[in-house]
Amino acid sequence: MSLQNASINVTHFIIGGFDTLNRPIAVGVFILIIYLLAVLANMANIMFIVSDKSLHKPMYLLICNLAVVDIMYTSSCNPTMIGVLLAGVNTISYVECLIQMCVFHLGTVMESFVLAFMALDRFIAIIYPFHYLTNTHVPVLTFILWFVAWCSTCYMPAIVIPLPHCSSRLRYTFCDFPAVLRTTCVNPDKYFNEGAIIAFFIFFFTFVFICLSYCGILLFVKLSSNNEKKKMGSTLVSHLICVIVHYGPAFVQIIFTRLGVVLTLEERQGLLIGAVLGPCLVNPFVYCFRTKEIKQKLFKIFKNLSSLSLLTETKCS
Template sequence: MRAENDTQISEFLLLGISEDPRLQPLIFGFFLSMYLVTILGNLLIILAMISEPHLHTPMYFLLSNLSFVDICFTSTTVPKMLLNIRTKSKVITYENCITQMHFFLLFSVLDNFLLVVMAYDRFVAIRHPLHYTVIMSPQLCVLLVLVSWMVSALHSVIQSLIALRLSFCAHSEIPHFFCELNQVIHHACSDTFLNDVVIYSASVLLVCFPLAGILYSYSKIISSICAISSAQGKYKAFSTCVSHLSVVSLFYCTVLGVYFSSAVTPNSHSTATASVMYSVVTPMLNPFIYSLRNKDIHSALKRLF
């Protein structure tokens, strides 16, 4: 019945956060500022890790990888949005939309896995401090990062391939500032049952299970901290985890908040606005959260300059 309306679509329209032309300069300046801060902050973290030999530890190795992924994560969406506002064009080609969706999935899932690996690193450091250097060897750290890359890449390839099988109606308008997976899939004119099954299955495997692993790790960490007799020892142990715990809370609370709110509120522009929190704001804040109370990073940055 709907086959006659299907077409080999060549482009989508990204409606952005707001269609009010008076707000476009404000939105452009806001996102450009956040993007530059994100690039600069995460780049400084990476340079500090590289330049200081005493920061060549598992924790900082994983942190530098997280900073690199955050740069890539933000760069998949914000530059295109800024270009569209600057040129007053909402068009994104079909090929670019699928490519953007692919890399957004890659780096978002990779961000998630790195947070899990970092939670495991803190778990070993608190629960098995005497065996930490043996367990968290350089070989294991590299292996965990490589596995995270491989699983994330496999997931994004699968999602992109099954999205390519869909046909879309002409004049598809996406009420978002990037090609978000659910938005693209639900604008298809063909059957999306397989896509929905894969999306929900991947959500359980790649979000719920990692989150459960992080919660389990921190439950064990907290029990170990509580068993420490001295208040100074408790403070020192907890201070090594508070930055990572803050980043985990910020990332997961914003992601879950966006998707729960989108299920309740049909206003897609509200969902796009809320998505800014985990896709733009969180990568921008991560360097500040990790460096705020970290004297090693402070010293490394001072020597770097």
């Protein structure tokens, strides 16, 4: 039987990744809470930076861009998973699925690019303090990164759309490239290999770039005073936490694969969900509580709210 005869006209996909889950409501509530916390925290970071002119500096513009990426990244798939788990809405239209696939992978690529860009900013600020990035450089370079990231994800719909589909059921929990490609009538290995090469170059080069920037900074720190070491160390720790949370799940999967450990479908999906939720929740809190200016702004807001509350209580009594 030819592919054309075996293929079906797909207008909707059925999300089947949670079919074997024992406690879907509990998992759905957990994902919902983490998702809301992540979105609110990132929106708070953006509002703090946009509303305060003293924070209109390259580092804070990069933090704001990271918050935008995190909101887009976590919103690309979490509402779909929450809808499946809590509302039982386990279908998604073909067009919406393709859009979700592109936005999800765009978020994955941009997360790596922004972390590498932030590492470059810290490297220049510490090693070459008189040649730092300006407020003009950051938007231009950010636009270039978004453009490159978008180009790197355009091949996915270009591959998927012409292919005939033999199934409308997704094995995974939302629409990503492997999930959609497995519904087609062709052998997906060729396309998986092509995607793996692109993903390897993006992840490998951004991670190596970050590591090299750290090495340069650490060599410079050895020659600095104790006060400068403490300040630089605090800056690096904030960024390092975000790097570990983003790259960690991918490296765990690579290490398991190299050791011959075969992960089940549920374990792979757990790592994938963690790879989305982890960075988007951790990043805003790291930069809220480890960045002096944002932390001071938060304390000021809470102090004003406490004063207002006490004043209201006094008037009422």
